[in-house]
Every structure is written in C-alpha cells, then in structure tokens.
Amino acid sequence: MTISRQDVEHVARLARLALSESETARMREQLDGILAYIDTLRALDTAGVEPTSHAVPQVNVMRDDEQRPCLSQEAALANAPDRSDVFFRVPRIIED
Amino acid sequence: MADTPRTIHELSAAFTKGAASPVAVAEAYLARIGALDERVGAFLTVTRDAALAAARASEARYRAGAPLSPIDGAPIALKDVFCTAGVRTTCGSKILEHFVPPYDATMVDRLRRAGAVILGKTNMDEFAMGSSTEHSGFQLTRNPWDLTRVPGGSSGGSAAAVAGGLAAGSFGTDTGGSVRQPAAFCGIVGFKPTYGRISRYGLIAFASSLDHVAPFALDIVDAALLLGVTAGHDPLDATSVAAPVPDYVARLAGGVSGLRIGVPDEYFGTGLDPEVERSVRAAIDVLRDLGATVERVSLPSTEYGVATYYIVAPAEASSNLARYDGVKYGLRVPGGRDLIDMVSRTRAAGFGAEVKRRIMLGTYALSTGYYDAYYGQAQKVRTLVRREFEAAFARVDLLAAPTTPGVAFKHGEKADPLAMYMNDVYTIPASMTGLPAVSVPCGFSASGLPIGLQLIGRALDEPTLLRAAHAYEQATPWRGRVPELA
Numbered sequence A: 001m002t003i004s005r006q007d008v009e010h011v012a013r014l015a016r017l018a019l020s021e022s023e024t025a026r027m028r029e030q031l032d033g034i035l036a037y038i039d040t041l042r043a044l045d046t047a048g049v050e051p052t053s054h055a056v057p058q059v060n061v062m063r064d065d066e067q068r069p070c071l072s073q074e075a076a077l078a079n080a081p082d083r084s085d086v087f088f089r090v091p092r093i094i095e096d
Numbered sequence B: 001m002a003d004t005p006r007t008i009h010e011l012s013a014a015f016t017k018g019a020a021s022p023v024a025v026a027e028a029y030l031a032r033i034g035a036l037d038e039r040v041g042a043f044l045t046v047t048r049d050a051a052l053a054a055a056r057a058s059e060a061r062y063r064a065g066a067p068l069s070p071i072d073g074a075p076i077a078l079k080d081v082f083c084t085a086g087v088r089t090t091c092g093s094k095i096l097e098h099f100v101p102p103y104d105a106t107m108v109d110r111l112r113r114a115g116a117v118i119l120g121k122t123n124m125d126e127f128a129m130g131s132s133t134e135h136s137g138f139q140l141t142r143n144p145w146d147l148t149r150v151p152g153g154s155s156g157g158s159a160a161a162v163a164g165g166l167a168a169g170s171f172g173t174d175t176g177g178s179v180r181q182p183a184a185f186c187g188i189v190g191f192k193p194t195y196g197r198i199s200r201y202g203l204i205a206f207a208s209s210l211d212h213v214a215p216f217a218l219d220i221v222d223a224a225l226l227l228g229v230t231a232g233h234d235p236l237d238a239t240s241v242a243a244p245v246p247d248y249v250a251r252l253a254g255g256v257s258g259l260r261i262g263v264p265d266e267y268f269g270t271g272l273d274p275e276v277e278r279s280v281r282a283a284i285d286v287l288r289d290l291g292a293t294v295e296r297v298s299l300p301s302t303e304y305g306v307a308t309y310y311i312v313a314p315a316e317a318s319s320n321l322a323r324y325d326g327v328k329y330g331l332r333v334p335g336g337r338d339l340i341d342m343v344s345r346t347r348a349a350g351f352g353a354e355v356k357r358r359i360m361l362g363t364y365a366l367s368t369g370y371y372d373a374y375y376g377q378a379q380k381v382r383t384l385v386r387r388e389f390e391a392a393f394a395r396v397d398l399l400a401a402p403t404t405p406g407v408a409f410k411h412g413e414k415a416d417p418l419a420m421y422m423n424d425v426y427t428i429p430a431s432m433t434g435l436p437a438v439s440v441p442c443g444f445s446a447s448g449l450p451i452g453l454q455l456i457g458r459a460l461d462e463p464t465l466l467r468a469a470h471a472y473e474q475a476t477p478w479r480g481r482v483p484e485l486a
Helices: A005-014 A021-043 A073-077 B008-017 B022-040 B048-063 B106-113 B156-163 B180-186 B220-230 B274-289 B300-323 B339-350 B353-366 B372-393 B417-424 B428-433 B462-475
Strands: B043-046 B075-079 B117-122 B169-174 B189-192 B212-217 B260-264 B293-297 B398-402 B437-444 B450-457
Touching: A005 A021, A005 B353, A021 B300, A021 B353, A021 B372, A021 B417, B008 B022, B008 B048, B008 B220, B022 B043, B022 B048, B022 B075, B022 B117, B043 B156, B048 B117, B075 B106, B075 B156, B106 B117, B106 B220, B117 B156, B156 B169, B156 B180, B156 B212, B169 B189, B169 B220, B180 B189, B180 B212, B180 B437, B180 B450, B189 B220, B189 B462, B212 B220, B220 B437, B220 B462, B260 B274, B274 B293, B274 B398, B274 B437, B274 B450, B274 B462, B300 B353, B300 B372, B300 B417, B300 B428, B353 B372, B372 B428, B398 B462, B428 B450, B437 B462, B450 B462
Parallel strands: B075 B117, B075 B169, B260 B293, B260 B398
Antiparallel strands: B043 B117, B169 B212, B189 B212, B189 B437, B398 B450, B437 B450
8 A cells, every 4th residue: 555554644633633443444545545546647747837726817816905894703703612702712722 | 386487587587477476486396395305305404484585575576577687586596505694504514514604605695686586505415525415414315317316416405406396496516527417417407607707705615726606407598597697706706707797698599500519539438328428429419410510629638637636626625624623613522632632523523434535635635745746746737638628729619528427326336435536527627627618418318317418618608608508408309308206
C-alpha cells in the first residue's frame, strides 16, 4: 500500500477527525485504492503548463470600506451549541 | 393531476387566464407530497404553511393582473443545500441536523421576489458528495421510474420531486454532475449554467471553484424561465458574473439549422452502456436532420477528468468543511478533554463515511510533501482540459454526448467509492471548465429507464445551448413523459 497507517493517523489529526480503529483501517484501504487511481495523473507531462484554479478568470473584487447592515449578535449566536452571554462557549483552552 | 398543467409555463398561462388558481395548485402538490413522498423520499422538510401563504399572495397578484414574473405561483422545491431564513437547512448531514439559517441564499431571495411557491427542502448526498443520494444522513430517495433504483445524486431529492410530480420545478447544485446526472436518471431536464451565472451566496459550500446552482425542469422553456429569474450579478458572491442576463425564453426559437455540433470520440469509449450509446447517437442524428452540421472532435484529456476532479473537489472541500467545529452552529459532542478533542469528536460523529473520506483525501492532497504531486498537478491538468475545450469550440458551437455511462442503478449497487466516482466521467469536464451544459431526455432503455443527452456550450452562451436543446425536445416524443406513481 502506498499510504501507511501512520499517514492516515497523521492526516486524520490534521483534518480534526477522531477516527475509530476500524475506521482508520477501512480508510487506509479505501484511500489506497483511490490514490492508486489518481496516481495515473502523475504520469501526464505538464511541464510548462500554467495551473487553473478557477473555471473562469477571476480578479479581486473590491468595494468601498463602509459600514453596512449585518447579522445581529443574537441572530449570529442563535445556532450556537453552547453560549455564555454574548460569547460562543468552548472547552477550556488555557490552563489555570 | 392528469388534466392539470404540469409545466411552469402552462401553469402560469392558466393562472393568467384564471383557469387555475395558485392556491389550488399548491394544495394539489402538497397533497401529492403527502400521499406519495413516503415512497419516493424526495423531501426532508415540507414548508406547508409558508407555501400556502406564498400561493395566496400569488393568487392576489394574478387577480390584480400584476404577477411578479413568469414563474409567479409556480410550486418549486429546493435542495437542502440552499440557506432558507428560518427554515432548517441540513445539507443532508447530521452535523447540520438542527441548523436554522438566519438568512436566505441570494437565489432563494430571487425566487421569492419572482413569486415562487417554495414547497420545501429536498434530500441530497451529504454535503453534495455522491452520485446516488445514498450518502444522505437522513433517508433514501427512490427513482420515481423504478423505486428499487437511485434517482442519481447528489441532487437526487430535487430530481425525484420533479419526475414524481411533487414539484413543477426545482433547484440543485452541480459540482461534478450533481444536477445533470440525476436529471438523466429521472427523465427530466437538468441545466447547469456557466460558472458564476447564478450567485453561490447562501449555498453551503462543497468545492467553491466547481459549485454551480442549477435548475431541474420538465422542459427547456421551464429551464430557461428558472435561469432567467435567478441569474445575474450578486455583489455578495465575488465569483458572480457581471454580464447582463438575456431573455432566455425569447431566444429559444430559431432551431439548429447552421449550428455546428461536435461529437467527442472520448465520450463514446469503453464503459458506455450500448443502450445509452444507441439513444444518444439517435439523438445526434435528429439534430443533424434538423439542420445542424455534425462532426467528430477529440478531447484527449477526458480520461483524466475523474482523477483530476477527485483531487480538486476534495481539496476544496477539506478547507470548506473546516468550519464545522461544534462551536458556532451545528452538532457538538460534549465531554472532550480540550477544544481540539471536542472538535475532532464532533466531526467524527457528525460527518458520514463519504464526507470523511473526501476530507481525508483532500487534506492528504494538500499536505506538505504531496501538494505539488497531487493538487498542483491536478490544477495543471485542469488547464489541459480547458485548452482542449477551447480548441473544440473554435470549430463547433456545441458538443453532444451522453450525460451518464449507464442508466439508474439499484440501491447499494455501487458500494465501492471508485465505482461511484466513475459515474461522473462525462459530466466532470463541463464542471471543471465552468461551461454551460444541459441534460435532456433522449429515450428509454428496454427496461423502461430514462436516458439523457448532454449538450455543452461556450461560456455564457446559454441561448445557443437552450435553443438546440429546445429544438431537439420539440422534435422528439420524450418531453414531459412521467412515470406512473399514483
């Protein structure tokens, strides 16, 4: 296999996915199959070819830096799984 | 509903004459959803009260002789990927099961301003990742032509709703074929306009450089109407196209005489079901008989399309889906050791297997040491695909091809992820190049399953694309064929 168990665990950490043991094993097998297929691309000669990042040419869109109406604090917090006053509440990230 | 008009243009003509009432039509659709959707599984949420209120307002406008648009009063269904103010929007995912957006997507807002009667939100593959709607976090959707088969995906609920007579028209999103493929499987029109033609604002993002808003319709006139009321520049979407919006319906007439149509060799290779090939080739003969010139063209990079797409789309998805962290909205799994642990457990519990696979694939393709080999290379191949289309369109006005390699498959038939991905082989290239493309019904298999003809046009040349599709539709008996559901 081109992708190791350690690779899968590393990528899962980067992607913030707590995969179970069996999920990790299945993921390794499936990613290996998909990557083997995708690897056909690597044989293609693309020397000197410019990359395309968008379907149509894009340029930055600017507007004047002026205040506009936006969501109220209450509307922005309405879907929060946990909140305290006007804040999103999360598990402790700083030690005492 | 046998004697009730089914298309939006027929409904609107009947409303104008007073021969039909928007309220009665909305009630009839809601009743049909109530009676049949248990079997079809098209809808995740039915917005009955809001639909009836919108229908009453529409009725008053017709009485006053002042409808808002040619789709005023039309019963429309929306894929659950579009944010609807105050109406739960799940994107087919458990992670957004209880999410209620505080605003409307631009296209939803435009539909409301055009007087559309929104019936509800439809089932989809989770985060639009899939080709069968089997990856929904909630329910199975069945193809109205054969309930043992998939409707296609990812916009399977919206396709099944129109094919099953549960909505007069609907919207989905097409990132690699997610509107054209289910349209082909369900025997209706699926129309992906040029990238940026309809605003993506308020559409829950999957792969931003590939996501297109796209309508499903019973015929080309309706597809043109639905594009007309939703297209146009939107300052809230930086990738929205500023070009003026033509009157698409007015430009449907004129036929295909003098048009040059290219038939790409690579779209008729191994893996294409012979029944699909026969129907599509017969459709191309019809276009020739109607006066088009038909010639062979070559798009050699077609075979690399699926591999390129399955790098670019997961890479963009891995970034777009980083926002689901159990903090601002959506599911949270409590009890984590710390913030990262909470986020990782929440995402593991909230995302389904296919979404996790794509996030992993995309994260891998973007990670240190692999970026150039995968993502960088895919972007270059995307350039090759684009150049080949440019070369083809220097010679021809349109391309004609199958929409899918086969007809609708059975539930559970494509359990292998790669087998599922191969379903997108003919639809991915127009997604990667942003070119407008439409799937039009062009016949049935011996087993009675619909087949789709795909036409691809030049960027922003929707008028020519729709004109050819309209000419084909008018010359053949497939338009408006509906399955026996009731």
